[in-house]
Amino acid sequence: MWFLFELLLGAGMLCILLGALLACACIVAALVERLLRRPDGLERRFPIARWMAPASIVLALVVGPLAMLAGCTPYLAPTLWHESVAEHGDRIVAAIRRHERDTGRPPAELHALLPEYLASWPDSGFVGRGSWSYAVRDSTWELRLIVENPFSGGESPRHAPHPDEFRYAPGTGGTVPTGYRSAARVRDWLYLEG
Numbered sequence: 534m535w536f537l538f539e540l541l542l543g544a545g546m547l548c549i550l551l552g553a554l555l556a557c558a559c560i561v562a563a564l565v566e567r568l569l570r571r572p573d574g575l576e577r578r579f580p581i582a583r584w585m586a587p588a589s590i591v592l593a594l595v596v597g598p599l600a601m602l603a604g605c606t607p608y609l610a611p612t613l614w615h616e617s618v619a620e621h622g623d624r625i626v627a628a629i630r631r632h633e634r635d636t637g638r639p640p641a642e643l644h645a646l647l648p649e650y651l652a653s654w655p656d657s658g659f660v661g662r663g664s665w666s667y668a669v670r671d672s673t674w675e676l677r678l679i680v681e682n683p684f685s686g687g688e689s690p691r692h693a694p695h696p697d698e699f700r701y702a703p704g705t706g707g708t709v710p711t712g713y714r715s716a717a718r719v720r721d722w723l724y725l726e727g
Contacts, residue, residue: 544600545596545597545598545599545600546597547597548592548593548596548597548600549592549593549597549598550597551589551592551593552589552590552591552592552593552594552596552597553589553593554589555585555588555589555592555593556586556589556590556593558585558589559585559586559589560586562585563586614658614659615699615717615719615722615724616719617658617659618657618658618659618663618678618699618719618722618724619658619699619719619720619721619722620658621655621656621657621658622658622665622676622678622699622701622722623720623721624651624655625643625646625651625655625665625676626676626701626721628646628650628651629646629650629674629676631650632645632646632650638672639669639672639673639674640669641669642667643665643667657678658678659678659680659699662680662681663678663679663680663681663699664678664679664681665677665678665679666678666679666698675700675701676700676701677698677699677700677701678698678699679696679697679698680696680697680698680699681696696727697724697725697726697727698724698725698727699719699722699723699724699725700722700723700725701721701722702721702722702723703721704721705723709725710725712727713725713726713727714726714727
C-alpha cells in the first residue's frame with residue numbers, strides 16, 4: 534500500500550510543476566496577444582489562455598500540495614498505524630513463541646517460521662514503507678519494525694543513527710531510550726521516534 538502514498542507524492546509534485554509551467558505559458562500567451570492585437574480588437578489569438586490561467590493556479594497551489602500532503606500521511610501521522618502494526622507484529626510474536634515452545638529456542642531467523650508457524654509472511658501493518666528486523670542474542674530475541682521515512686535525506690533507515698521504529702518491548706516502561714525523541718506504548722509495543 535506504500536506505493537499509493539508515494540504515487541500521491543509524485544503526482545503532487547507533478548501537479549505543482551505542470552501548474553507552474555501552464556501559468557508561465559498563460560503569461561507568455563497574454564503578452565503575445567497584447568503585442569499582436571488588431572486595432573479593432575476583434576481577434577483573439579489565444580482564447581485558451583483565459584481559462585488556463587486560473588486552472589494552472591488551482592493545479593499548482595491547491596491540487597499539488599493536497600496530493601503531496603496525502604502522500605505524506607503515513608510519515609506525518611504514524612500514530613494512525615500503531616494499532617495495525619501491533620496487530621501484525623503480534624502474529625509474528627505468537628509464531629516465535631510457538632517455535633520456542635516446540636524447539637526450546639527461538640528461531641535463528643524469521644523465515645524459519647514459514648510455513649509451519651506462519652502460513653504467509655504478514656506485512657508490516659504500516660501504510661508507508663517498513664521492514665521487520667529480528668535478532669537473536671544468546672537465548673533472547675528482539676523484533677522491530679524499522680520505518681523507512683522518505684524525508685530522511687536518502688539515508689538508508691537501517692544505517693541512520695536512530696530511525697523511527699516499532700519495538701516489541703513487553704513489560705518495559707515507556708521510557709525513551711537514548712537517541713530517540715519520544716516513545717509511545719501500544720500494548721506490548723513501543724513506537725520510538727528517532
